[in-house]
Amino acid sequence: MSVGMSSAPLDIIAPDEASMVACGAQLAAACEPGLVVFLQGELGMGKTTLSRGFMLALGHSGAVKSPTYTLVEPYRLAELQVYHFDLYRLGDPLELEFMGIRDYFTEESICLVEWPQRGTGVLPPADLVINIEREGLGRRLTLRAATALGSTVVTRMRASPPTA
Numbered sequence: 030m031s032v033g034m035s036s037a038p039l040d041i042i043a044p045d046e047a048s049m050v051a052c053g054a055q056l057a058a059a060c061e062p063g064l065v066v067f068l069q070g071e072l073g074m075g076k077t078t079l080s081r082g083f084m085l086a087l088g089h090s091g092a093v094k095s096p097t098y099t100l101v102e103p104y105r106l107a108e109l110q111v112y113h114f115d116l117y118r119l120g121d122p123l124e125l126e127f128m129g130i131r132d133y134f135t136e137e138s139i140c141l142v143e144w145p146q147r148g149t150g151v152l153p154p155a156d157l158v159i160n161i162e163r164e165g166l167g168r169r170l171t172l173r174a175a176t177a178l179g180s181t182v183v184t185r186m187r188a189s190p191p192t193a
Contacts, residue, residue, distance in 0.1 A: 036180035044167035053082020059185035070161035
């Protein structure tokens with residue numbers, strides 16, 4: 030977390046898949062262009078499910094799948110460009126340079142990045158880091174702001190809890 034960030038982490042319990050989708054929708058409602066979100070958690074924790082709720086809330090009507098083999102899936106939603114990255118199969122962070130990674134991270138786009146640790150040294154810093162862990166049969170999402178923009182998102186989410 031950056032020095033001076035006053036936003037305390039926000040914990041959200043998602044007891045089931047519908048709740049994860051609702052959390053994604055809540056995140057979408059709180060976001061604005063220019064945001065970089067790192068999604069962290071082991072395999073099967075719901076990173077893509079959260080992303081699906083995010084895309085559906087912004088008006089995407091098709092399937093939302095993990096871009097494990099393509100690394101990135103672009104979504105043009107109304108006036109917003111969203112890029113969903115899954116770096117699980119990335120062999121070397123420098124591969125991101127070859128695909129023109131910097132072109133995706135703009136002030137007009139929102140980037141959701143699964144497995145961001147695989148792109149260390151190449152990815153720009155996150156505004157918001159969401160860690161997802163098992164909590165009983167559900168999941169615990171811990172949101173940590175790393176910038177002022179991330180802090181704004183956490184504050185908005187704190188003010189409007191998800192509804193499943």
